[in-house]
Amino acid sequence: KNEVEQSPQNLTAQEGEFITINCSYSVGISALHWLQQHPGGGIVSLFMLSSGKKKHGRLIATINIQEKHSSLHITASHPRDSAVYICAVNFGNEKLTFGTGTRLTIIP
Amino acid sequence: NAGVTQTPKFQVLKTGQSMTLQCAQDMNHEYMSWYRQDPGMGLRLIHYSVGAGITDQGEVPNGYNVSRSTTEDFPLRLLSAAPSQTSVYFCASSSPFRGLETQYFGPGTRLLVL
Numbered sequence: 001k002n003e004v005e006q007s008p009q010n011l012t013a014q015e016g017e018f019i020t021i022n023c024s025y026s027v028g029i030s031a032l033h034w035l036q037q038h039p040g041g042g043i044v045s046l047f048m049l050s051s052g053k054k055k056h057g058r059l060i061a062t063i064n065i066q067e068k069h070s071s072l073h074i075t076a077s078h079p080r081d082s083a084v085y086i087c088a089v090n091f092g093n094e095k096l097t098f099g100t101g102t103r104l105t106i107i108p
Numbered sequence: 109n110a111g112v113t114q115t116p117k118f119q120v121l122k123t124g125q126s127m128t129l130q131c132a133q134d135m136n137h138e139y140m141s142w143y144r145q146d147p148g149m150g151l152r153l154i155h156y157s158v159g160a161g162i163t164d165q166g167e168v169p170n171g172y173n174v175s176r177s178t179t180e181d182f183p184l185r186l187l188s189a190a191p192s193q194t195s196v197y198f199c200a201s202s203s204p205f206r207g208l209e210t211q212y213f214g215p216g217t218r219l220l221v222l
Contacts, residue, residue, distance in 0.1 A: 004150070033211060043198060043213040086150070088211075094139050094158065094202070095166065096211065098150030 004089050006099035014107055019074040021102045023087030026068070030090045034061050034072050037084040037101065046072070046085075079106045109134050114199050114214035121189040121221045129184040129217050131199030137212070139202045140182040144168065144195040145216075151198065157182055189221045 003026040013019055023032070034046040047054050047061040049070075054061050058077075063070040074081055087099040115130045133140065141156040153166030157176040171193060173185040182201075186193060199214040 035211070035213075041196065041216050041218075043200075043216075045210045045212070048210055088151075095141075095153060095156060096151075098143075098152075100148065100150045 004087055004097050004099040006087050006102050008102060009100070010103045010105075012105045012107065013077055015078060017077050017106075019077050019081070019104065019106075021072045021085050021087075021104070023070045023072070023099055024068060025070075025089050025091075027091060028065075028068075030092050032063055032070050032090075033088040033096065034070075035086040035088060037086060039083065043086070074104075077106045079108050082106050111135065112199055112201055112212050112214040114197075114217050116217060117215065118218045119220070121186075121219065123190060123221060125189050127186050127189065129186075129197055129199075129219075131182045131184065131214055132180050133182075133199075133201040133212070134180065135201065135203070135212065136179060137201035137203045138179070140176070141166070141200050142172070142174065142182070142184045143198045143200065145198060146195050154184065154197075186219075189219075191221045193219065194221045195219060 005024045007022045031050045033048045035043050036046050037043045049063050058075045060073040082105050084101040084103050086101045088096040112133045138159045142154040143151040145151050152168050154172050155174040157163045160176050160179050163174050163176050197217045200211050202211045
């Protein structure tokens with residue numbers, strides 16, 4: 001069965017800390033997506049990657065195809081980063097399989 | 109561009125009622141999909157479409173119908189609402205046939221079935 005697992009489920013950190021959220025998947029993929037769901041419910045795509053590393057501002061996403069693992073890092077975290085971060089995977093087709101999300105809370 | 113739009117934002121139904129959740133996109137995307145989000149679970153695929161006139165079932169299709177008569181619109185129909193269909197529904201679109209691309213999500217529809 002094609003599965004996506006995220007860790008941790010919940011993460012609370014102080015403002016300024018370096019944040020890492022992990023995503024593991026069961027079989028080979030064609031692409032991996034990191035999404036952010038705001039407290040108001042809207043979902044925004046942060047990254048789509050199939051290899052290597054991508055960076056946007058304070059956000060960095062990496063993927064290791066051999067280990068079937070991806071990480072999302074946030075540098076110099078800020079309370080506005082508080083959200084649910086969701087990993088989703090294309091298992092060889094256009095359909096997405098989602099992880100259950102990591103709820104991040106940044107305390108001022 | 110408006111992106112992906114969904115209506116209504118919130119709806120209350122009684123068991124057995126039917127309704128249609130609307131989804132539209134103005135980016136000329138071929139691929140559109142409907143998901144439901146329930147507490148403690150990842151988003152789950154209900155139905156999807158790879159182009160006008162083509163639809164297929166996802167992971168949890170029972171109780172829902174879709175059609176895709178145009179590239180822009182992808183409505184989701186609840187035939188006879190049940191309390192188990194209480195959820196938040198998201199529509200999304202992308203253009204995979206031009207290479208794997210970003211997924212665009214609508215704002216969601218919160219549905220309560222009594």
